[in-house]
Amino acid sequence: NAGVTQTPKFQVLKTGQSMTLQCAQDMNHEYMSWYRQDPGMGLRLIHYSVGAGITDQGEVPNGYNVSRSTTEDFPLRLLSAAPSQTSVYFCASKPRQGTYEQYFGPGTRLTVT
Amino acid sequence: GENVEQHPSTLSVQEGDSAVIKCTYSDSASNYFPWYKQELGKRPQLIIDIRSNVGEKKDQRIAVTLNKTAKHFSLHITETQPEDSAVYFCAAPHVSSTSYGKLTFGQGTILTVHP
Numbered sequence A: 001n002a003g004v005t006q007t008p009k010f011q012v013l014k015t016g017q018s019m020t021l022q023c024a025q026d027m028n029h030e031y032m033s034w035y036r037q038d039p040g041m042g043l044r045l046i047h048y049s050v051g052a053g054i055t056d057q058g059e060v061p062n063g064y065n066v067s068r069s070t071t072e073d074f075p076l077r078l079l080s081a082a083p084s085q086t087s088v089y090f091c092a093s094k095p096r097q098g099t100y101e102q103y104f105g106p107g108t109r110l111t112v113t
Numbered sequence B: 001g002e003n004v005e006q007h008p009s010t011l012s013v014q015e016g017d018s019a020v021i022k023c024t025y026s027d028s029a030s031n032y033f034p035w036y037k038q039e040l041g042k043r044p045q046l047i048i049d050i051r052s053n054v055g056e057k058k059d060q061r062i063a064v065t066l067n068k069t070a071k072h073f074s075l076h077i078t079e080t081q082p083e084d085s086a087v088y089f090c091a092a093p094h095v096s097s098t099s100y101g102k103l104t105f106g107q108g109t110i111l112t113v114h115p
Helices: none
Strands: A004-007 A010-013 A019-025 A031-037 A043-051 A054-057 A064-066 A076-078 A087-094 A108-112 B004-007 B010-014 B019-025 B032-038 B045-051 B056-059 B062-067 B072-077 B086-093 B103-105 B109-114
Touching (some): A010 A019, B010 B019, B072 B086
Parallel strands (some): A010 A108, B010 B109
Antiparallel strands (some): A004 A019, A019 A076, A043 A054, A064 A076, B004 B019, B032 B086, B086 B103, B086 B109
């Protein structure tokens, strides 16, 4: 199993550009989530999904969109990038029930200039 | 929703000393408390967790204690080694029928172990 994978590893955007961060998992996990990590602020939840076709907002959803068309994939879209979105983004997954342990992807470092 | 506070934000110790990191949480219904370790440039990885039906759990040099009455839990690392240097995060879940174990993380503690 590859576990949770993310692409790209690094990305530089200009203000106003759009892009999609990719996340995939091969563990058949129903629950998937996106976090951003900023110095001194821990991991903050952006959006999460409990299954294909079901998504919900986390604590910092503004400026980000998600969709979940398959169990395996959970892309995060930035429609109009802003410097405040410069961060490291982590995708995570877990089975919907039976455990709280989340498995993280390797992260994407995004810089918006 | 759940609110998790973590202290200290940085911790510096000498090799062989003990290190303690503390977290408080707000939701009395929370029943699972994990600790994640993140090495520089790597992803967070679970190192130990505890459920609310026990007060302490140990795994070699690391242990976690839980005080449900006071709503706080702590990570204890004994005989610290340079490879323990990392960022440590605590977390607590949102407990509801629709959250499916959504986690709120603390702000993180940067632990530095000096040889």
